[in-house]
Amino acid sequence: MLHPSYSDLIKVVNSEVEPGEQPVVQSRYSIVIAAAKRARQIIGGAESDLPIAGKKPLSVAVEELYDGDVKILSEADATEEDD
Template identity: 35%
Template sequence: MMLYPPMAELVDKIGSRYLLVNLVARRARNIAQKAEETGEILDRKPISIAIDEVYTGKLKLKEDNGEEEPAAEAEPETAEDAEAGETEDTETD
């Protein structure tokens, strides 16, 4: 039995089997959840839809460059905002 789309082509698009499986599983859960919330009846299994989305290029792995901006470095725009933040933190009565 030949699988379509071929697993090798799917892995080439994502980079590794591990990432492919996680991406497809996450998307399939998302598809199923949205269908349940809206009452939509799917004519195909969510996993098949997710695999087709990867194969056609509609679903891609989001690259993470490893750089994160800590929220603590964000500075208030004005001195009034800073004072408001300080008073909100101290008012815990």
């Protein structure tokens, strides 16, 4: 079983959203996609603040999201960074 649960992970990721704003993550699908993208980055050689020896990349990605080490950007934020 995945720990933390999907609902706990979604709450943590959306914790910094101001009241009245749309949450960054709205569904399990969104959190799964974000974790998978981060896991692919780790597989590709991206640095992590967490010790990754002996851990699977997806486990590290989920832990980073839960700890707040990695942020998920909304589509609007992502386009602003590209500019």
